[in-house]
Amino acid sequence: MWNKLPTWQVFLWWHHFFLLWSTIDGQTRYSIPEELKQGSVVGHLAKDLGLVVSELYRRKLRITSEAGKQYFSVDLGRGELVVTDRIDREELCAQRPSCLLPLELVIDNPLQLHRVEIEIQDTNDNSPSFLTKEKVVKIAELVNPGARFPLESAQDPDVGANSVRSYLISKNDHFKLTVKTHKDGRKIPELVLEKTLDREKLPVHNLILTAVDGGDPVRSGTSEITIIVLDNNDNAPQFERQVYEANVSEKATPGTEILQIRATDADEGQNGEIEYFFAEQTTDLILSLFDIKASTGAIVVKGTLDHETNALHRFDITAKDKGNPQMDGHCGVEIKVVDINDNIPEIIVTSLTTPIPEDSAIGTVIALISAKDPDSGNNGKVTLSVSTKSPFKLNPSVSNHYTLVTNGPLDREKNDRYIVRISATDSGKPPLSSEKVIFVELLDVNDNAPVFSQPTYVVYVKENNLPGKILCSVSANDPDTDNSAKISYSILDSKVEDVSVSSYVYINSDNGSIYSMHSFDYEKLKVFQIHVQAKDQGSPSLSGNATVHVFILDQNDNAPAVIYPSSAALGSFSQQRMPRSAKAAHLLTKVTAVDADSGHNAWISYRLAEATDASLFTVNLYTGEVRTKRAVSEQDDSSQRLLIEIKDDGEPVRSATVTVSVLLEDGLHEPILDLRQKSAEPSQKGGRVTLYLIVSLASVSVLSLLTFLILAVKCIRNSRSSGSCCMRRSDCDEYKNPNRNLQIQLNTDGPIKYVEVLGGDMLSQSQSFRSCLSPMSEYSDFTLIKPSSTTDFKEVISVLDASLPDSTWTFESQQVKRSPSAGADSIRWRKPGQIWSL
Incomplete structure (x- = not known):
């Protein structure tokens, strides 16, 4: 590579190449010569910016240029800034003394912006040149020595030392060359007459004008000057000023007069008449923008002016007289195009990070934004702003750069996309503004737990439902998205009567449908709860709970059960004895039945379905009492058969029957004495009943002892926690329910002796305990009944000593602390010398 370049270029290249950079106001600057070969290294960018080379690719370093064309790139493997295209300083910066090429380096993760300036240094790659290769100058022979004749200036795109430094003219006897320097630095060659011309001796003089630059090596350009010696007209027009200056608005319309130049000629007649023209070397751009009136010298606008394209125009004007030979004069014109605020600010989004997580912290950089306005002065000063209602703000950076950052909490469930409107306003009068819309998408995070449509169901x-039948469906909603919104349902473990609730029901984890595992029985289970959990699949997972209250509805699935007469002890029918002397309304017996169902399904009615003599007996519809409708006569059969039907009030109706056999006997007046005699006679049946009685009493004693121990333990625990123990239910804080009403009714109508004990809370379902003693049977029956119990009915048959009068019995009701599933209250019967309790 270096062998192909001259020694001076190699030296110049190395002189500028060795990391000639500095950091000014947070910016990095490199200086390189123009026309560097592609692939040439500008500088070690990663090292100079303090970046890790191995992270450049992951952080997606990219480079942008305001020049529009990309001249540089970054070698991500080495972290070097290299040249990718030919750089021509004259094309980029024209004649400007300083040529800076700004670059913006954008790095993600985290988002950073670095500004790098590349100073393009001029090399002497252009030779001076003249627009006119052959210049003709007419000079009258009578012109005095010392007269000056301006020549065309050479053009050199290079700047500084590489531009035109001097002019030379070929050797001759009549002219010398001087160089006049304008205040803007331009050098204008002038031809000075040193010796009087003599047209008759030499009518034409041929000279070579050479322009030389200051580069190394020196470059030059030439123009041929032909001087024609004229006769007579010896005064050239003279301008009042060498340079005319004027200002014009860039919005001036064609035809607007800018200024008027004026020249005078001392000659008379046609020799003193002057016309004005653009100089021969005037560029096409000037000719398209301006025009000059030949007769008056007024310069007017011809085309469209643009301050941003060219703020200053320089050209030369020639004034010619009409003499023979024709004489001319020259002056310079400088027209400054005054800027007006005619450019709307431009908003440039250098980098945009979207979508962003909705839990982004305040101050997270979203975008890098810059503003540009080609106007100058206040017209080019731009201020960016963002709506105060949006959770974003703009932080100023370097040289009209801003960072768009979060300024408040974000919530995707309220707004999944934000429309950020950025406004740019300049400081012109009137100010101009523009707007740019940025869409910021939000990424969901799992910040919402599932919420059920209702907290309780x-x-x-x-009851008796089919297993596998759907009970209900619960649903929960999660406003998150994707996995964070996918919900699975489950049943939290809990107990229903010491059994896991999962053995009763199961739930579809996908749709929340709850199904029964088996059929329910109202008489065993009336209500239970299901605790359902809805859990999303986010990370971390969130959940919500709901409670499902399941109430079992009673169905009429239990037929009435006959308690008395006891079919278990005496077979399928009951035998009763009644004296023929019985009168009307005589109580023969009382049929007692219960129904395990509840409500209407447990309402029981009795009716006489069949009878040997339907006119003799009647059954009470509600109590089941069997009484005589009339007095027994001698004509009535001694053996009567009654079929009693017991029905409930359910749908469909369920029923049971009991058969009562009645034996009409004469002289049946002292059943108690007969019972005593029969009970006194030892028999096999009496022995069995005695054994049953002993076992029953022992069982009751053991149960009473266990109940007492349980009550004592609970009392001790309560005394530890509350400091007191109340044995009486009415005195304990746990029993603030209304006092129970206990009603004891002793019926001695006829030969049947029965006792009804009614007790229960005022607000709860009444409980009825009935004890029936029949002297007509061989043994008295004692039955304790608790209707509407959820436990199985137990028949308790006890043989009582019926030899004592009814008045010797006393009843005591003792209420003890019990759980809802416990049995009936304790009831004791007393007679002298004996205490039986249940």
């Missing part, structure tokens, strides 16, 4: 299920 109430479900009613008929």
Whole structure:
């Protein structure tokens, strides 16, 4: 490479290449010569900016140029800034003394912006040149020595030392060359007459004008000057000023007069008449923008002016007289195009990071934004702003650069996309503005737990339902998206009567449908709760809970059960004895039945379905009492058979029957004495009943002892926690329910002796305990009944000593602390010398 370049270029290249950079106001600057070969290294960018080379590719370093064309790139493997295209300083910066090429380096993760300036240094790659290769100058022979004749200036695109430094003219006897320097630095060659011309001796003089630059090596350009010696007209027009200056608005319309130049000629007649023209070397741009009136010298606008394209125009004007030979004079014109605020500010989004997580911290950089306005002065000063209602703000950076950062909490569930409107306003009068819209998308994070459509659900299920039937469906909503919104349902473990609730129901994890595992029985389970959890699949996972209350509805699935007469002890029918002397309304017996169902399904009615003599007996519809409708006569059969039907009030109706056999006997007046005699006679049946009685009493004693121990333990625990223990239910804080009403009714109508004990809370379902003693049977029956119990009915048959009068019995009701699933209250019967309790 270096062998192909001259020694001076190699030296100049190395002189500028060795990391000639500095950091000014947070910016990095490199200086390089123009026309560097592609692939040439400008500088070690990663090292100079303090970046890690191995992270450049991951952080997506990219480079942008305001020049529009990309002249540089970054070698991500080495971190070097290299040249990718030919750089011509004259093409980029024209005649400007300083040529800076700004670059912006954008790096992500985290987002950073670095500004790099590349100073393009001029090399002497252009030779001076003249627009006119052959120049003709007419000079009258009578012109006095010392007269000056301006020549065309040479053009050199290079700047500084590489531009035109001097002019030379070929050797001759009549002219010498001087160089006049304008205040803007331009050098204008002038031909000075040193010796009087003599047209008759030499009518034409041929000279060579050479322009030389200051580069190394020196470059030059030439122009041929032909001087024609004229006769007579010996005064050339003279301008009042050598340079005319004027200002014109860039919005001036064609035809607007800018200024008027004036020249005078001392000659008379046609020799003193002057016309004005653009100089021969005037560029096409000037000719398209301006025009001059030949007769008056007025310069007017011809085309469209633009301050941003060219703020200053320089050209020369020639004044010619009409003499023979024709004489001319020259002056310079400088027209400054005054800027007006005619350019709308431009908003440039250098980098934009979207979407962003909705939990982004305040101050997170979203975008890098810059503003540009080609106007000058206040017209080019731009201020950016963003709507105060949006959760974003702009932080100023270097040289009209801003960073768009978050300024408040973001919530994707409220707004999944933000429309950020950025306004740019300049400081002109009137100010101009523009707007740019940036769309910022939000990424969802799992910040919302599933929420059920209702916190509690109430479900009613008929008992005896089919297993696998859907009970209800619960649903939850999660405003998040993707996996964070995918919900799975599950049942939290809990107990229903010491059994896991999962053995009763199961739930579809996808749609929240709850199904029964088996059929429900209202008599065993009336209500239970299901705790359902909805969990999303986010990270971390969030969940919500709801409670499902399941109420079992009673169905009429239990037929009435006959308690008395006891079919278990005496077979499928009951035998009763009644004296023929019985009167009307005589109580034969009382049929007692219960129904395990509840409500209307447990309402029981009795009716006489069949009878040997339907006119003799009647059954009470509600109590089941069997009484005589009339007095027994001698004509009535001694053996009567009654079929009693017991029905509930359910749908469909369920029923049961009991058969009562009645034996009419004469002289049946002292059943108690007969019972005493029969009970006194030892028999096998009496022995069995005695054994049953002993076992029953022992069982009751053990149960009473266990109950007492349980009550004592609970009392001790309560005394530890509350400091007191109340044995009486009415005195304990746990029993603030209304006092129970206990009603004891002793019926002795006829030969049947029965006792009804009614007790229960005022606000709860009444409980009825009935004890029936029949002297007509061989043994008295004692039964304790608790209707509407959820436990299985137990028949308790006790043989009582019926030899004592009814008045010797006393009843005591003792209420003890019990759980809702416990049995009936304790009831004791007393007679002298004996205490039986249940």
